[in-house]
Amino acid sequence: MRSTGGGGRPDEDGAGLVRRLGLPGLVDVHTHFMPQNVLDKVWAYFDAVGALTGTEWPITYREEEDRRLALLRGFGVVAFTAMLYPHKPGMAAWLNSWAADFAARTPDCLHTATFFPEEGVDAYVRQALDAGARVFKVHLQVGGFDPSDSMLDAVWGTLADSRTPVVIHCGSGPAPGSFTGPAPTGRLLARHPRLRLIIAHMGMPEYGDFFDLAERYEGVHLDTTMAFTDFSERLAPFPQEERKRLLALGDRILLGSDFPNIPYPYAHQLHALERLGLGEDWLRKVLHENGAAMFHVKP
Template sequence: MSGSDSPAGAPAGTVDMPALLARLGIPGLVDVHTHFMPKNVLDKVWAYFDAVGPLTGLEWPITYREEEDRRLALLRGFGAVAFTAMLYPHKPGMGAWLNSWAADFAARTPDCLHTATFFPEPGVDRYVHRALDAGARVFKVHLQVGGFDPTTAELDAVWGALADSGTPVVVHCGSGPTPGNFTGPGPMGRLLRRHPRLRVIVAHMGMPEYSDFLDLTERYEGVRLDTTMAFTDFSERLAPFPERESKRLVDLGDRILLGSDFPNIPYPYAHQLHALERLGLGDDWLRGVLYENGAALFHVKPTGGR
């Protein structure tokens, strides 16, 4: 399937991305939630989504099922000047290996924010420190897939190191699309009480517990939210964003970052931007979400450099 194609039944609502960027006067997009990972791991992720229909009641066709070079070209063509390589282990023994792959990927992909990950296991603090020393700029944690409590004592030194270094951590901690044993605002609330200086980026706006994660964002200065899949037609059928919270989106506008979940999305990339634009929160809000907030957090230069 080519990058310009969309699966059967995909939403028609998209935007002219070059025109949108020109109107907003921004040099491109800072997308903090995109996935690049070793091929054998990505193949397993895609196999999961191919079978996810029974879990959500909705088919989940991968729109951008392409080879790595093609996916990079597509993402840059959409206007991304900085993006991530979100990857995550689901069992012990994977974290250090994934971080090694991600370091190599970042070295050969200068517009990628060097991404790392971790799992509660012996030696996790050592390989997280190695990743930080190697230049990791963002970490990814998936509480639903990993199935672990973020407050486990095994990770206390890791969270402390990330808080001390100010390194952002994208955490899938909401209970969408299906709840896990440690998803929801409770575990993250306990973690933030223990490490209040953490720079946590709540993936998917905390879907479906939007209000609770907005509360945490208001309470802790370091917490941000990414827009991944939120507000799209697909997600609005599963977990609609509560209209009563629209004002808080404006109030917290400088704490909201663009995320897309590319390439693992069941609709065209431009639909995420359309979904954000149609919120009607204004060009200043959209300019911040699409570029300025992420550029400030990750020190992205207007040319896409670092």
């Protein structure tokens, strides 16, 4: 890494920050690995996303899978996810099968699964859990479904009972969807208050509203994915009046990056967090301790 993109020490990469903070490594709960044909379509979306955001979104780590794994480990990441998500019925069970195989051959990956409101969803979610799934991903913007859809009621109950974390993209960035924003997720939590939801991207751009949900429900966490970076600050600036709540919620904020689909170096996410000036104890929690505790990651 030649530049941190602001904050941190010049030319310090993720591994350097890990050493300086005395951490065993980074636990990144929001990274994407998926079948190549699906990933190609995701990359094509980001290649065209400038029409939605008015800002170009170049993929920094458009590499082969083995190279991406090597890069992530080189950044100091010791545990990560394989976030994947369906945009239509009939995809989720197939994606889960791929993810189970990927986790089996990638020991440092937290076995990830997904689901969609469709016939059979109950069965394949239970099958994924029986196969060892440790975290699920739901993307309300891409999937275009209401999280309170009656077809998912039993699924949410199962995930609440098993205490399985769910990373949920429910904020309205980079572009709003029919069921993004705090209201649909708030209705879901009112019905299933014991859910362990990890709000992707800190709920960007509705930061404060999702902080409200985190304060109301002890199972609600937030991941840092793309938040506070120069790129996101141009699109959806973090409100300064919410900074105190970042510190107060420090035990429930986890590192997320969106690797490899990010338009800047990986280290920039880390230094964007460091330059918030919330202290090394807060940073250690976010970069490692909170994720390690949630997923029982051992040094």
